[in-house]
Amino acid sequence: MNLKSGRVDQFEQFSQFKDLQEFNAHLEMWLAIHKNDFSKGELVGLKRLVRFAAKLPGVSNAKIGTILKAIHAEYSGNGISRSTFKRMIAKATEIGIFTVHETERKNGSQSSNLYVFNRFPKSEPPKKEKMDHPNKTINLSKTNKNQKITKRNETVLDHTFTSDHVPQSFISTVKYFFPEARQIEEFWKMTAIAAYKNNCELNTIQETAILSFKQLIRKMKTSVIAKPAAYFYGILNKKFEEKYFEELHEMGFSAEENDFSLDFFYKNK
Template identity: 85%
Template sequence: MNLKSGSVDQFESFSQFKDLQEFNAHLEMWLSLHKDKFSKGELAGLKRLVRFAAKIPGVSNAKIGTVLKAIHEEYNGNGISRSTFKRMIAKAANLGIFTVHETERKNGSQASNLYVFNRFPKNDPPKKDKLDHPNKTINLSKTIKNQKSTKRNETFLDHTFTSDHVPQSFISTVKYFFPEARQIEEFWRMAAIAAFKNNCELNTISETAIHSFKQLIRKMKTRAISKPVAYFYGILNKKFEEKYFEELHEIGFPAEDNDFPLNFFYKK
C-alpha cells in the first residue's frame, strides 16, 4: 500500500541520518564515486533535490515541478527538463543513492514521490576531531610495521589487487609505505571526498593527492602521526580549498559569491 501524502515532517522516521552534516558527508561519498555517471543537467537536478532534503536530513517529498522551478530561478532561466530530472531519479535510485516511495492522496490519486537518501555502504568519513593533530604518537617505522601486519582471520592483498578506479601513479607512490590494496584504496577514497567537497574534478586530483601523500610521509618522519589517513585528508582538504579560491580569483569571481560551491548542498 502506498504512503499517504502530506507534510515532509510526517516522514521524519524515514531519515537515516542523525543530522544534516552526516547526511552531506554520506552524499559526498556517493558522488565521489558516481558523479561522472550523471550529465550536468542531471547533476543539477540531484543537487537541488538534496537541498529539499535539508529540513528532515535525507528525506524529501518535493514535487518535480517545484524542484524544476527552483533550478530555473537559480540559473536565471536556464533550467532542466522534466525528462532530464526523471532520468536522474532513475540513475540515482539504481545506484542506491536514494530510494523512491510513491505516495497517494486521500482519494487514492498519485501524489509526489518520497525520496529517502541512503547511507553510503562503507566506513564513515573521518570525524572532525580525528582530523586534528593527535596527542597519541607513534614513530614511522612502527606505523609501517603495524600496517603490514594483519589479523589472522584476514587475507593479505598487496597493491596488485588495488581497484582499477585508483590511478596507477597514486598506487606506485603509496605502495612503498602502505602495501595493502585496502590501505591504498582508503587513501584514494579520502582524496576523492576532499576533491568533491571543494568542487574539483576527479580526473585532475592525482597530482595533488600524490604531493599531499608525500607531505604526509615527510611529517611522519619528523613527528609521530597516529592516524595517517585522517592527517592525509586534512592536508588534501586544505590544498584543494586553496586551489579552488585561486581559480575563483583568476576568473574574477565576486567575493560575495565564493560561499556558493562550498555550501552547495544546503544554506546555513
C-alpha cells in the same frame, strides 16, 4: 496504498539520519563510489535535491518543477531538463542512494514523490564459527595445519593488486611508502571524498592528491602521525577548498553565492 501528500514534516518517521552531519557523511560515501555514474547535469539535479532534503535530514517531497525552477534560477537560465532529472532519479534509485515513494492528494490524484535517502551500507561482519564441541576430540595436528593455512590466506597483497579505479600515477607515488593495495585504496578513497565535498571532478584531482601525499610524507619525517589517511584527508580538503575559491574568484562570483558543498547547503537551511 500510496502515502498522502502534505508538509515534509509529517514524514519525519522516514528519516534514517539523526542529524544533517550524519546525512552529509553518508551521502559523501555514496558519491565517493558512484559520482562518476552520473552526468554533470544529473549531478546538478541530485545536489539540488539534497538541498531540499536538508530541513528533514534525508527526506524531501519537493516537486520536480520546483527543483528545476530553482536550478534554472541559480544558473541564470541554464538549468537542466526534466528528462535529465528523471534519469538521475532512475540511476540513484537503482544504486540505492534513495528510495522513491509515490504520494497522492485527498481526491486520489497523484502528487509529488517522496524521496527518502538511504544510509551507506556497511559490510556484514563475518559470522562467528561455532566453538566448543563437547562430543568431539580436538586433533592438535589438524589444528596446527589449519593455522598454517590461515596464515597463508592472510598474505598481504602488494600494490600490483590495487583496484583499477585508482590512477597509476597515484599508485606509483604511494607504493614506495605504503606498499599494500588496501592502503593505497584507502588514500584514494580519502581523495574521492574530499574531491566530492569540494565539487572537484575526479579526473582533475590526481596532481593535487600527489602533492598532498608528498606533504604528508614530509610531515611524517619530522612528526609521528597516528592516522596518516586522516591527516592526508585534511591536507587534501584544504587544498581543494583553496582551489575552489580561486576558481570562484576568477569567475567573478562570491563564495556565499556559489558554494556547492553540502556543508554550505545545510548551514543555510
